[in-house]
Each structure stands twice: as structure tokens, then as C-alpha cells.
Amino acid sequence: MEFIKxxxxxxxxxxxxxxxxxxxxxxxxxxxxxxxxxxxxxxxEYGMELVECYFSPGHFLGENEYPLLESLAQKGxxxxxxxxxxxxxxxxxxxxxxLLAVAKxxxxxxxxxxxxxxxxxxxxxxxxxxxxxxxxxxxxxxxNATGVIICEKGTDIYNPNVIxxxxxxIFSVPLAECDNESAKAWLKxxxxxxxxxxxxTDYCYTDVDLTQGVAIVVxxxxxxxxDFWMNGADLPVVIPMLGKxxxxxVATATTILLYEAVRQRNFPGFKK
Numbered sequence: 001m002e003f004i005k006x007x008x009x010x011x012x013x014x015x016x017x018x019x020x021x022x023x024x025x026x027x028x029x030x031x032x033x034x035x036x037x038x039x040x041x042x043x044x045e046y047g048m049e050l051v052e053c054y055f056s057p058g059h060f061l062g063e064n065e066y067p068l069l070e071s072l073a074q075k076g077x078x079x080x081x082x083x084x085x086x087x088x089x090x091x092x093x094x095x096x097x098x099l100l101a102v103a104k105x106x107x108x109x110x111x112x113x114x115x116x117x118x119x120x121x122x123x124x125x126x127x128x129x130x131x132x133x134x135x136x137x138x139x140x141x142x143x144n145a146t147g148v149i150i151c152e153k154g155t156d157i158y159n160p161n162v163i164x165x166x167x168x169x170i171f172s173v174p175l176a177e178c179d180n181e182s183a184k185a186w187l188k189x190x191x192x193x194x195x196x197x198x199x200x201t202d203y204c205y206t207d208v209d210l211t212q213g214v215a216i217v218v219x220x221x222x223x224x225x226x227d228f229w230m231n232g233a234d235l236p237v238v239i240p241m242l243g244k245x246x247x248x249x250v251a252t253a254t255t256i257l258l259y260e261a262v263r264q265r266n267f268p269g270f271k272k
Contacts, residue, residue: 005080033160034160042171043101082100122136138169140173142169195210195236196237200236211265
């Protein structure tokens, strides 16, 4: 199958891709950029609507790219080849994989979240760094979390760097975006307890019961959780810090807490 090749930086499609690097443009048009074979295949698998796709064969990492492109073209999605320098101009990655697509954003509300009385949820308040948010989504997918709630968002969840860091987990994990008050009301309505890490408690994170319905609540990288969540936490716990540093990266702390819940729940395949 042959595809149209774009070689000019003045091409309207190339100019549009460059504009989508700006968050305001993405949110106005409700479009985002997906990059890489894994991200595109997972987006398609979980029903994301792709608007158009671009590729540069010289950047391919394997042999699966052309079958994917042909399958997208057969679905009626416009597929175009970009000259190598143009792909490097529009990509977010230092080492692009040769595949890039424009996709429609989804709206994520609390109504989209599964309700499970013994569910494992993650609440992320004002997380600012796309890499951290993406890593947290990846960890949430790894433990098969019931859902993730993004509160008072510090970065847009469809930032291409969030998508990249999540390795496509953003498409598989049930998500909601809302304010703090709505999130807390939803959790209380469904009898889901909140857990917050703090140095000001005698309870280690391994000491509390995480087999019940629980939401692990984490906060911004610099300031941590606000008093709104910290003061009302049902399960305040501490993650011991044995060295000189007094806190963990938020994505690392999130993963530790999620996997402690996995350990306690004796998920299949997990050995004590």
C-alpha cells in the first residue's frame, strides 16, 4: 500500500501538528498526539478515535509498523508519510519511533468509574509533572486498579508526555477528572476509605488493612497533599525513610502503596 508523502514544513498538516504541541491548542480542539507503536496499538485496542496518522520509515524500530498502518488505512484513517526531518520537528521524543497519530480526547467523569465496595482506587491531587502522572497510571494498570481520579489537575492528562510515560495505560485504566469536593463525596457515598502518607503517624503503610475498599490519595510533587485530604484521611500511614532524604518521588510512593494493597489481597500470581 502506497501513502502520500509530505516533504514541506509549510504543509498545513505539519503546521497543525506543531500547534498541537501547545496545551491550549489541544484543549481547544480536544485533540492530542500519540507517539510510538505501543501507544498507537493500545489506543486502537481501547477504542480511542484516531483522526489521522503519520509515519517515517527511517525511524521504525521493528517490522510491525506497516501492518498497523495498513490496518488503520483500511479503517478509513488518513495515513501519510513524513520526511524524516519533519517527523523530528513535530515529535515530542528525542528518539522518535517513526509513528505519530492525532486522536480525539475523551471526557472522563465520576460516572465513568466502576463502583466496587472492595475496590482499589488512586486519587491524584494537583500532580504537575507529566512523567509522574504517566508513571502512576502505568502502576495503576499494573495492579489492575479499579479506577483513578485526577483532582484539581496540574497537567492535562492527554499531554503527549503523560501518554508516553504511561506506555498507553491511560487508555486502559478507568479515569475521572473532577474537583476535590466531588471526589471526596463520591468516595464517601460508596464507602471507600482514603489513605494518605504522612510522617505524622505511628502506623506504617504495612500495618493497615488494604483489603477493604480504599483510595490511595497522593499530592503535588513539591507540596504534597493539601489539608483537604490530609486532615480527613481515614488511614494516615508512613512510608519509612531510612536515609537522609525525607520524602519519595510521588510516582514511587504511589507504586509502593498500590503494591502493598496487591500483597495484602493475595492477587493471583503475586508471591509473598
